[in-house]
Amino acid sequence: MATPVPSHLLRSDIATAGEARSALSTAAAPSLADRRVRGIGFKDVTVAYGGLVVLDALTLEVRSGEIVALIGPSGSGKTTALRAVAGFVRPTRGRITIGDRDVTNIAPYARNIGMVVQNYALFPHMRAEENVAFGLRARGASQAVLRERVAESLRLVGMEAYAKRYPRELSGGQQQRVAIARALAIRPQVLLLDEPLSALDAQIRRSMLDELAKLHRELPSLTVLYVTHDQTEALTLADHIGIMRDGKLIAFGASRSLYRHPPNRFSAEFLGRANLLPVTSVQPIGRGLAEVRFGEAVLAATNPHGLPQGADCLLCVRPHDLRLRQGEGGHNALAGIVESVQWQGEANSIVLDVEGHRLRLTCAPLGEPPEPGTPLALAFDPHVVTLVPETSGD
Amino acid sequence: MTDLSVASSPASPRLPNDVWAAPPLLVLAALFFYPLSLILRQALFGDEGAFTLSHFGEVVGSPLFLDGLHHTLVIAVSATAGCLLLGFILSLVIAFVPFPGARLVGRLIDTFIALPTFLVALAFTFIYGSSGLLNESLMRLLHLPLPPIDFLYSQWGVILSEVTVYTPFVMRPLLAAFSLIEASQIEVASSLGASPLRIIGQIILPAALPALIAGGSLCLLLTVNEFGIVLFIGAKDVITLPLLIYDKAIQEFDYTTACVIAVVNVALSLGLYSLYRLAVAHFAGSRAGLV
Amino acid sequence: MLVWSRAGRILAWTAAALVFAIVYGLPIGVIALASFSGQWNDVLPSHLTLVHYANALRGDSAEQAQVSIVTGFAASAAALICGSWAALALRNLARLPKRALDVLFFVPSAVPSVSVGLALLVAFSQPPVLLNGTRAIVLIAHFVLISAFTYGNVSAGLARLPPEYEQVAESLGARPFYRLRRVILPLVAPYLIAAFSLSFALSMGELGATVMIYPPGWVTLPVGIFSLSDRGSIFDASALTMILAISTLIVLVGLSRISSKASVR
Numbered sequence: 001m002a003t004p005v006p007s008h009l010l011r012s013d014i015a016t017a018g019e020a021r022s023a024l025s026t027a028a029a030p031s032l033a034d035r036r037v038r039g040i041g042f043k044d045v046t047v048a049y050g051g052l053v054v055l056d057a058l059t060l061e062v063r064s065g066e067i068v069a070l071i072g073p074s075g076s077g078k079t080t081a082l083r084a085v086a087g088f089v090r091p092t093r094g095r096i097t098i099g100d101r102d103v104t105n106i107a108p109y110a111r112n113i114g115m116v117v118q119n120y121a122l123f124p125h126m127r128a129e130e131n132v133a134f135g136l137r138a139r140g141a142s143q144a145v146l147r148e149r150v151a152e153s154l155r156l157v158g159m160e161a162y163a164k165r166y167p168r169e170l171s172g173g174q175q176q177r178v179a180i181a182r183a184l185a186i187r188p189q190v191l192l193l194d195e196p197l198s199a200l201d202a203q204i205r206r207s208m209l210d211e212l213a214k215l216h217r218e219l220p221s222l223t224v225l226y227v228t229h230d231q232t233e234a235l236t237l238a239d240h241i242g243i244m245r246d247g248k249l250i251a252f253g254a255s256r257s258l259y260r261h262p263p264n265r266f267s268a269e270f271l272g273r274a275n276l277l278p279v280t281s282v283q284p285i286g287r288g289l290a291e292v293r294f295g296e297a298v299l300a301a302t303n304p305h306g307l308p309q310g311a312d313c314l315l316c317v318r319p320h321d322l323r324l325r326q327g328e329g330g331h332n333a334l335a336g337i338v339e340s341v342q343w344q345g346e347a348n349s350i351v352l353d354v355e356g357h358r359l360r361l362t363c364a365p366l367g368e369p370p371e372p373g374t375p376l377a378l379a380f381d382p383h384v385v386t387l388v389p390e391t392s393g394d
Numbered sequence: 395m396t397d398l399s400v401a402s403s404p405a406s407p408r409l410p411n412d413v414w415a416a417p418p419l420l421v422l423a424a425l426f427f428y429p430l431s432l433i434l435r436q437a438l439f440g441d442e443g444a445f446t447l448s449h450f451g452e453v454v455g456s457p458l459f460l461d462g463l464h465h466t467l468v469i470a471v472s473a474t475a476g477c478l479l480l481g482f483i484l485s486l487v488i489a490f491v492p493f494p495g496a497r498l499v500g501r502l503i504d505t506f507i508a509l510p511t512f513l514v515a516l517a518f519t520f521i522y523g524s525s526g527l528l529n530e531s532l533m534r535l536l537h538l539p540l541p542p543i544d545f546l547y548s549q550w551g552v553i554l555s556e557v558t559v560y561t562p563f564v565m566r567p568l569l570a571a572f573s574l575i576e577a578s579q580i581e582v583a584s585s586l587g588a589s590p591l592r593i594i595g596q597i598i599l600p601a602a603l604p605a606l607i608a609g610g611s612l613c614l615l616l617t618v619n620e621f622g623i624v625l626f627i628g629a630k631d632v633i634t635l636p637l638l639i640y641d642k643a644i645q646e647f648d649y650t651t652a653c654v655i656a657v658v659n660v661a662l663s664l665g666l667y668s669l670y671r672l673a674v675a676h677f678a679g680s681r682a683g684l685v
Numbered sequence: 686m687l688v689w690s691r692a693g694r695i696l697a698w699t700a701a702a703l704v705f706a707i708v709y710g711l712p713i714g715v716i717a718l719a720s721f722s723g724q725w726n727d728v729l730p731s732h733l734t735l736v737h738y739a740n741a742l743r744g745d746s747a748e749q750a751q752v753s754i755v756t757g758f759a760a761s762a763a764a765l766i767c768g769s770w771a772a773l774a775l776r777n778l779a780r781l782p783k784r785a786l787d788v789l790f791f792v793p794s795a796v797p798s799v800s801v802g803l804a805l806l807v808a809f810s811q812p813p814v815l816l817n818g819t820r821a822i823v824l825i826a827h828f829v830l831i832s833a834f835t836y837g838n839v840s841a842g843l844a845r846l847p848p849e850y851e852q853v854a855e856s857l858g859a860r861p862f863y864r865l866r867r868v869i870l871p872l873v874a875p876y877l878i879a880a881f882s883l884s885f886a887l888s889m890g891e892l893g894a895t896v897m898i899y900p901p902g903w904v905t906l907p908v909g910i911f912s913l914s915d916r917g918s919i920f921d922a923s924a925l926t927m928i929l930a931i932s933t934l935i936v937l938v939g940l941s942r943i944s945s946k947a948s949v950r
Contacts, residue, residue, distance in 0.1 A: 086856050108855040115856040121849035125871045134867070135857030186857060414774035415786055418767045426793050426801070426829045429808035433800065436807055480708070487701040491694055499705070506709060508883070508937055509930050510890025510907055516914060516926060517712030520719050527715065530727060558708050590693075619797035621893035622907070626914065636799040636893060643803055644897060653807065656800040667795035671788065 038064045038099040038189045039223055040085055045094035047080050055080045056247040057094070062190075062240075064099075067216060067224040069234035069255075071270065072244035081244070082192050082227045087111050098189050109138075114183030118195040120175045122167035128178045129154065129163040135186035153181040156218065157211075173204040180215070190223040197233060209236050231271050235259060243267045261304040261386045268316045268388050275322070275359045277315040282307045282387065289382055295355050299332050300382035307387050314388045319349070321384045322361040325377045334359075334378045341369045352376060430660070436653040453654040458638065462655070466634040466662075469552050470617035476557035477613045478606060481564030486594070488565075489572035490580070500569060503562045511559045515626035518555055522546045547629040555623045560616055564609035571605035572598070604673075611670035619663055635659040713930075719923035737924035746925055749909040753889055754932065756905060760827035761835070761884035767828075768835030769877060772843055773865070787840070794833035801829055802897030818900045826894040831884040838883060842876025843869070878944040882937050889933045 040062040047055035055077040062068040070078040083089040084096055087108030095104045103111050122131050132150045141149070154160045157177035167175055176196060183191055196212075197205045213236065216222065228234055234241050234255070241258050243251040243266070251258060251267040262268035268276060279292035279299065290303035292315060299315065307313050325333065336352030336359060348369060350361045361378065370376060440449050453459050484503075488496045521527045522543060529541035536542070545551055575598065583593050621636040633641070635655055643652035720737055722730035740746060771790050775783050793801070805826055809816035816822040846869065854868045870877070892907040899908055906929045913922040 086852070088852050088855075108852070109858050109860055111856070112858070113856055115853055117849045117853060119847070119849060121847065121853045123850060123854075123868060123872070134854065134859070137867075138854075138857055138859040138863050182853075182857070192856075412778065412782065415771065415778065418771035418774065419786065419789070421767055422790065422793070422829075422832065425825050426804075429801075429804035430796070432808045433804045480704070484701060484704065487697055491697045491701075493694075493698055502709070505934065505937065508886035508890075508933060510892065510926070512890075512892060512907065512910070513716060513926050513930065514712050516910075516919070516922060517715045519919065520715040520725075520923075521711060525726070558712065561708070615795060619795075619893075621797065621799050622890075625892070625896075625911065628915075636797050639797075639799045639803055640893075640897065643806065649803075649807060652803055656797075656803050660796050660800050663795050663797055663800075664792070667792070670795075671791075 038221075039066070040068075040190055040225055041095075041097035042081065042084075043095045043097070045081070045084055045091045045096060047077075047084060047089055048092045054247050055084065055089075055091075058249055059094075060242060060249060060252065062223055062225055064223050065221050066239045067226055067237050068240045068242060069226040069228060069238035070242045070244055071228055071231060071234045073229065073270070075246075076244040077247040078227045078229075078242075078244045079194060080247075082194050082225055085111075085190070085225060086113055086115050086192055112186065112189050113192055114186060114188035114190070115192045116176070116179045116183050116194065116196045118199055120167070120172075120179040120199075122170075122175055122179055122182070124167050126166075127163065128159060128165050128167070128170065128181075131167070131178055132182045132185045134182060139186070149185050149187075153185040154178075156184065156215065157181045171204075172200050173208055176200065176208060177211075180212075184219075184222075188222075190225065193224060193226045195228055196226075198228070198230065205233075209233060213237055235271070241271065243270055245270075257304075260384070261302065262316060262388055263305055264389060264391050265314060268314070268386075273319050273360065275317045275319065276388065277317070277354075277357055277359070278312070279315045279387070280312045282309060282311045282313060284309060290387060292387065294334070297334065299334075299385075301385040301387050302383060303387045305387070305389060307389065311389075313390055316386045316388045317359070317380055318384070319360045319362040321380050322359065322363075323379050324361070324363060325379045330379060332379050332382055336376055336378055338370045338372050338374045338376055340372055343369070350376075352378070354378070433653045433656050433660070436650055437657045440650045449650050449654050453651050454658070458633070459655060459658075462633045462635050462638040463658070465549060465632055466618055466636075466659075469549055469556065469620075469632075469634060470614055472549075472553045473556035473560065473617045474610055474613040476553065477561045477564045478610050480557060481561045481568055481609065482602070482606065484561070485565045485568040485572060486598070489569060490598070500565075503565055506559075507562045507566075510622065511555075511620065512622035512626040514555045514558045515623045518546055518551060518627070522551065522554075546627065547632075549629070549632045551627050551629065552624055552632055552634075555627065556617050556620055559620075559623065560613045563612055563616065564606070567605035567609045568602055571602045575601050604676075607673045608670065611666065611673050615663060615666040615670055618659075618666060635662075716923050716926055716930075719920055720927045722920050722923075725920075737921050738928075740921050741924045741928055745904070746906075746909060746921075746928075749904050749906045749925075750928060750932065752903055753906040753929070756823060756827055757885045757888040757936075760824055760831060760888050761881050763824075763828050764832040764835040764884050765839075765877065765881050768832055768837075768880060769839045771836050772840035773869075775840065776843055790836045791833050793829050794837070798826075798830055798891065798893030799897060802826055802894030805829075805894070806898050817898070820900065820903045822898050823895060823900070823903055823905070826898055827888045827891055830891060830894060831887045834887060835880040835884050838876050838880035839873065842873040842879075846872055875944045878940050882940045882944075885936055885940075886933050889929060 040060075042058045042060040045055060045058045046053065054075075058077070058081055060068075060081075070081060072078045080089055084091055085098070085103075087103065087106065091104060095102055097103065098111060098113070122128075123134065126134070129150050132153050133146050136146050136149055150163070151160065154163055157180050159174060159177045159181060162170060162174060162178070167178070170178065176199075180196075193212075197208050200208060209232075216224065216237070224237075226234070226237060238255050240253065241251075241255050242249050243258070245266055251263050253263075258267065259271055262271060262274070265276060268274040277294055279294045281293045282303065283291040284303060285291050285300065288302050288304065289300055290307065291298055291300050292313070293299075294315065301315055334354050336354040339351045339353050339358070341351075342349040343365065344362075347362045347364065348366050350363070350370070352359045352361065359378070437449060438447070439445055488499055519526060523529070523546055524541045524544065526546075529543050532538060532542050533540075545554075579597060580593055583597055588596070619636065620634070621640070624632060624634050624637050625640070636659065639652045639655050639659065642648045642655065718730065719725065721733045721735065723732040723734040723736070724730060741750075768790075771786075775786055775790075778786070805822055806817060808814075809822055809825075816825070850868055850872060851864055854864045859867065890907060891905070892911065895905050895908055896911065899905065906925060910922045910925045910929070913919070913925065
C-alpha cells in the first residue's frame with residue numbers, strides 16, 4: 001500500500017465535510033467511551049441446521065481494537081461464527097453483541113460491519129471506486145462525504161491509481177485491496193475477514209499479510225475477526241487466537257502463549273508443527289517446571305496447565321526447539337537415529353527415530369548433513385517445551 | 395463526524411417471503427391453471443353439465459383416437475432416438491475434434507432453436523416433396539418416370555423434420571457436459587493406448603449419460619407436443635393427438651371430444667415432463683448444463 | 686482432442702460438415718431460394734424474382750408481421766416481468782415450497798400448445814370473462830406459453846449468482862430493494878435479456894395455440910404462412926418465412942449485443 005496515511009484520517013472522530021449533515025446519521029454520535037467497548041461478544045452462541053450443531057455454545061470476546069483469529073479445519077464452525085456476527089446465520093441460542101449493542105435480531109444491513117470474503121465478491125458491474133462507494137450510497141451519503149471517503153479508503157490500501165478500473169481489470173491482490181477499502185469506507189465498528197488471503201498465491205499472500213498488519217497499525221481502533229485455516233496468517237496478525245474443532249472452541253489465548261503452551265493435543269498440532277512424545281509420571285519441581293519420564297530418561301519441561309503428580313501426558317517440542325548436541329548424556333537429552341534428512345533451502349529438516357517415536361528437528365543448514373542411520377544426540381531447553389494433557393481437546 | 399450508520403431498528407417488520415410469490419402465482423392460476431381445469435370439466439361433464447365418463451369411453455375407444463395416440467408415440471420415440479444419435483455425433487465432433495469456427499457452429503445451432511419449427515417442414519416439401527429437389531434430380535439423372543423418393547407424406551417425413559428441429563435441444567446439454575470433460579483425461583487415455591472408440595465408450599459416454607437422458611426426455615416431451623410440423627406436412631394418414639384436437643375443435647366444433655383428447659395429451663405430456671425433471675434432478679441439472 | 690491423425694480429423698470434419706449442411710444448411714437454403722423463385726418445376730427454379738417479397742410487404746402479410754412483432758414484444762415483456770418476479774420471489778423460500786412452486790411455474794412449458802389454446806378457448810368463451818375473439822386472448826396464450834421459459838432463464842441466472850455478492854451488499858448496509866436494484870438486477874441482466882430474446886423468438890414462431898384462438902384481424906405470421914401454404918402459395922409462404930426468420934434473428938442479435946455489453950461491464 002503506497003503512502004501511509006495518518007491514522008487520524010480514518011478515525012471517525014475527526015471532523016469531515018459531512019459532519020454538518022447530522023441527518024445522515026440516524027444514531028447519535030457514539031462517545032469516545034463507547035468506542036472503547038466496540039468489541040464483538042459471543043455469549044453461548046449455538047447454530048444448528050436441522051439438528052446438526054455446527055456451532056456449539058461459543059462464548060468469546062473480541063476486545064475493541066484487537067485482531068482475533070479463529071482457526072480450525074474446514075467444518076469446524078469458524079466461518080459459521082463469523083457469519084453469525086454478520087447476520088447471515090441466525091443463532092438457535094445465545095446472543096451476539098457488537099460494542100454494547102445486542103445485534104442478535106438485527107438485520108445484516110443494520111449491523112454496521114465491514115466484511116471481506118474469500119473470493120472478494122467485488123461487484124463486477126461497478127468500477128473500483130463505485131464498489132468502495134457502495135456502502136456509503138446505500139446509506140444515502142452526500143456527494144462530498146462520498147468522494148472524500150472513497151479517496152481516503154482507496155489511498156489507505158494503495159489503490160487510488162486504480163479507482164476507475166473494473167474488477168476484471170485488477171489482479172487478485174488488487175481486488176482484495178479494493179474489497180478491504182470497500183469494507184472500510186463505511187467505517188465499520190468491526191471488520192470481518194473470512195479467509196481473505198486463501199485465494200491468492202503464496203507470494204502475494206505473504207505481502208498482503210504484511211500489508212494487513214500495517215493496515216491495523218494505521219487503524220489501531222479497528223476490531224477485527226479473522227477466520228482462516230492458515231496458522232501462519234493467524235500467528236502473524238492476531239493478538240489472540242481461537243482454535244475451533246467440530247463446532248467447539250477448544251483453545252483460546254494470546255497468540256504467543258497459545259503457541260508456546262498449547263492446552264491440548266489438537267491445538268499443539270494445528271497451530272504450528274509439533275513433536276508430541278508420550279511421557280509418564282509427572283513430578284512438579286517448582287517454578288512452573290515438572291519432571292517426566294520418557295523410557296529411561298528423565299526430562300524437565302514447563303507445566304503451564306498444572307498437571308498433577310503422577311499423571312501421564314504429552315511432551316510438546318517444536319521442531320526448531322530441538323538442538324543437536326555433541327556427545328551423550330546430560331540434562332534433557334534424547335538419543336535418536338537419523339531416518340532422513342531434507343534440505344529446505346533456508347533450513348535442514350531431520351527426522352529421527354527416538355525409541356520408536358518419530359521426531360522432527362529443524363536447524364540452520366548443516367555443512368555436512370548426517371547420513372541416515374547415524375545416531376544423534378538431542379537436547380532441549382525445559383522452558384520452551386510444554387507438557388500437554390493427553391486429551392484431544394474436547 | 396458521526397458514523398453513517400443505518401437505522402438500527404431491530405429488523406423492521408418485513409413481508410414474509412411467501413407473500414412475494416403470490417402475484418405471479420395468481421396470474422398463472424387465472425390464465426393457465428383455471429383454463430386447464432375447464433378442459434377437464436368439459437371432458438367429464440360435456441355440454442350437458444352432468445358428470446359422465448361416457449365421453450371419455452367413446453373417444454378413448456375410437457379408432458381415430460387410438461390411431462392418433464399410436465402415431466404420436468411412434469413419431470416421438472423415433473424422432474427422439476434420431477435426435478440422440480445425430481446430436482451425439484455432431485457434438486462429439488464439435489467438442490473433441492476442434493476446428494476453427496466450432497464455437498460459431500455451436501452458436502448457429504443455438505440460433506436454430508429460435509426458428510419456427512414449421513420452417514423445416516416447409517423446406518422439406520421443396521427438398522423431398524414429389525416434385526422437390528431430390529426427386530427432380532433423380533428423375534432427370536436416372537430417367538425415371540415417377541418420383542422415386544416418397545416418404546415425406548408418411549410419418550417418416552414428420553420424424554425426419556422433428557429430428558432436424560429438435561437435435562439442437564440434445565446438443566446443448568451435451569456440449570455443456572462435454573466441456574466439463576477435461577482434455578487431460580482424454581490425453582492420458584490416449585497415451586495409455588486407448589483407441590478413439592474406446593475413449594468414447596469408456597470416458598465420454600458415461601460422462602455424457604446424464605445429458606443424453608435429460609436431453610432425450612426433453613425431446614420426447616417436445617415431440618409429443620409438436621403441432622406445426624405435422625400440420626405443415628399435412629399427410630392425410632399421419633394424425634397425432636395435437637392435430638386431432640385441432641381438427642375436432644376448429645374444423646368440427648366438437649369441443650367435448652377435443653377436450654377429452656386434450657386431457658389425455660396433457661396427462662401424457664405432464665408424465666413425460668415429470669420424467670424429465672426426475673432425470674435432471676437425479677443427475678444434478680447444473681452438471682448436465684440444463685436449466 | 687480425440688482423433689490424432691490429420692487424415693482422421695479431416696475425415697471427421699468433412700463428414701460432420703456434410704451432415705450439417707444437409708440437415709441444417711439445405712432446408713434454410715431451399716426456403717431462401719424458394720422465396721426468390723418465379724417458377725420451380727425443374728431441379729432449380731427457372732428464374733428468380735422479388736415478387737414474393739413485394740407481396741409480403743404489402744397488404745395482409747405486412748399487417749401480419751406487425752401483429753407478430755407487437756404480440757411478441759407485449760407477451761415477452763409481460764412474461765419477463767412475471768417470470769423475473771416469480772424467480773426473485775422464490776429465491777428466498779424454504780427448500781420444499783420452493784421446489785413445489787418451481788414445478789408449478791415450469792408446467793406451462795410442458796403442456797402442448799394446442800391444448801393451451803383449447804383451454805383458453807373453453808375458459809374465456811364463457812362467463813365470467815369473455816375474451817374469445819379478442820386480441821387479448823392471443824396475448825394471453827403467448828404469455829402463458831413463454832412464461833415458463835423466462836422464469837427458467839431468470840432463475841438459472843439467479844442460481845448462478847454467488848450468494849456473496851448479495852451478502853456483502855447487505856453487510857455494507859444495503860436494504861432489500863436497494864440490493865435488488867443495484868446488485869442483483871444488474872448482475873442478472875444478461876439472463877433477463879436472454880430470457881426476453883428466447884420469449885420473443887418463441888412467440889414469433891408460435892402456431893399451435895394461435896391457430897386455435899386468433900380472431901379475424903389479428904393474424905400472426907405463422908398463421909398467415911400456414912394459410913398461404915395451405916392455399917398452395919408456397920413461394921409466398923417461403924418469402925414470409927424468411928421475413929419471420931430474419932426479423933427474429935435481427936431482434937436476437939440486437940439483444941445479444943446489448944447483453945454482451947452488459948456482461949462485459
